[in-house]
Structures are given as structure tokens and as C-alpha cells.
Amino acid sequence: MVAPAGRSPLSPQDALGLRTALAAARKSYAEGGVPIGAALVLPHPPGEPSGEPVVLGQGHNSRVQLASPILHGETTALLDAGRLKAEAYRQATMYTTLSPCAMCSGAILLYKIPRLVIGEHRNFVGEEELLRSRGVEVVVLDDPACVELMKRFIKEKPEEWYEDIGETVPV
Amino acid sequence: MVAPAGRSPLSPQDALGLRTALAAARKSYAEGGVPIGAALVLPHPPGEPSGEPVVLGQGHNSRVQLASPILHGETTALLDAGRLKAEAYRQATMYTTLSPCAMCSGAILLYKIPRLVIGEHRNFVGEEELLRSRGVEVVVLDDPACVELMKRFIKEKPEEWYEDIGETVPV
């Protein structure tokens, strides 16, 4: 992944996490759903001889596809990862294409995930400050592809976006 | 429902909400699962001629039953209620048998549910202070049946309880 001008190149793990989250978001967009994706990545999984980071779980918002108010990108990535021991979460990084809402931020706090990488927060600013105040490392990438995808969706389907954040479309 | 000594009798709506949440928790216990239940109740649903409160959604923790790290009582009640308009959540009360974790508290904040009734917080204290600081009315009932059910489960299956809150069993 080429880093945009002005941004340091991503580490291989961060490039993997962002790429996976963005691919999930694009899949959701193609299905007519809310295009927010996420991935939970472990840097050095035990028993992984290559020493490469591994995607434990990934997924996208499924409000539209599954009529679910709780399947956001981040919660879907956690669901996809399945039942994990407390120790695994504490070594993981959550990647998400958009700044996380209160529910997904709370899920990060519940499982004590120490690091969160956010694709962008131009289209929505979630609970970044709460997470930082609880000791989570929060990195915002300002990724142009994440910004454009979400911007397009909000313009095309404002009712579904505002429903997703418990709001009504501004008049 | 008879109010325990020292507690004011519950309103009909609160009795309905707690009874529904506790029944879901007992069902989960009978299935071998984490016995935490919840219900989302609307006081005066539009188009409901009786004027009675209505349970929009209810459910229980399904970590064990469905191998899900995101299906807690409260998130399951939200899932059961389905896609709702922002206005519906803003008139609803969430009932839960146990003080809510960060994820479920975040879900309450996301959807701006203004009132939360908690069966008990002797076995676990969740994000009550965060919720109050954001303007949510939080009521703790100290219900003996909720206390006993959760206490029994934690004693019987500590591994599953601590996994549910992202912790390891204390040594």
C-alpha cells in the first residue's frame, strides 16, 4: 500500500490491517450496505512460525444486509475472531475504516485492546477521547480511500447512515 | 412481582422489564450459558391502543451457546428489537439483570437510550458512572434473584464469566 503524500509509510502490520478493513468496507458498499470495515490483528500469534501478523477476525457493518443494529465493523470483526482468551485481545490491534461509535469503543474497552488504528475521522468522530483517557493508543491515518468511500455513502444513503449512529437525517 | 423488603414496589413497566430480563437470564443458565438477560421496553408504543408498555426486544448472553463475544444480554435485546428509528430508542428503557459492561453501555450511548434499570451490581459494576455522566438515568434495583443467579454461575463456571468480561480468573 502506497502511503499518501505527507504520511509516513505504514508498517507491514498496519498496511495489512487497513487493507483488510477497507476491503470489507468496499464489500459492504457493493452489497448496498454501510461501508465500514474492521479487522482485529495479532502481531505475533503463538505457534505462527513465520512471525507474521495474523488477521484474527474481519468484517463490515451489516445493518442493511442482516437488519442488525449491533453488527458494526468492529463488533463483526470481534465476532469473526470468535471466543478468545483475555491475553489475545491484550496483544491485538483493532483496525477500522471510520472513527468508532460508542458501542464499538466500548467493545475495545471491554476486551482491553490496547491499540486502535482508524482509517479516517472526517466523516464521523466517535469516542476517540474516551479511549485515549482509558489508555488506548489511538492512531488516525486520514486515509483518502476511506474518506471518499464513506463520504459517497453518506451522500447516497443518508437515512441508513444516520440510523446507524442513532440519529435522524439533519434537515 | 413482589418487591423485596425495603424496596418500593416496581411500576408495572419496570416489573415487566425486570421479569423479562430475568426470564431470559434463567433460560441462558438452563442452557449452560452466562445468565445475564436484558429487555428493551417502550412505554407507549405508537399504534398500541391499550397504552401498555411493550417489550421491543429481549435476550440473553450467548457467549457459550453461539460462541459469540458480542452477544451480551443488552446487545442481544437490541438485535432482537431489530432496526429501529432513532426516535424509538429515545423513548425506551433498557433492563438488564447485571450492571452493563463497556460494550453494552456504549450501545446504550450510541442509541441514546435515556434510562437503564439494572437488576444488581453486587457481582459486577460496569460503566454506570460513564452513563450517568452522559445523562442516562441509571436505576439499580439490588434484586435478590438476579444477585443469586449470577453469584451461582460465577462460582460454578468462573472461566466463562471472566472470559466474558475480558479477564482471567483471579488466582
Ligand SMILES: [Ca+2]
Ligand atoms: Ca474467522
Ligand SMILES: [Ca+2]
Ligand atoms: Ca423480536
Ligand SMILES: [Zn+2]
Ligand atoms: Zn460502532
Ligand SMILES: [Zn+2]
Ligand atoms: Zn455487555
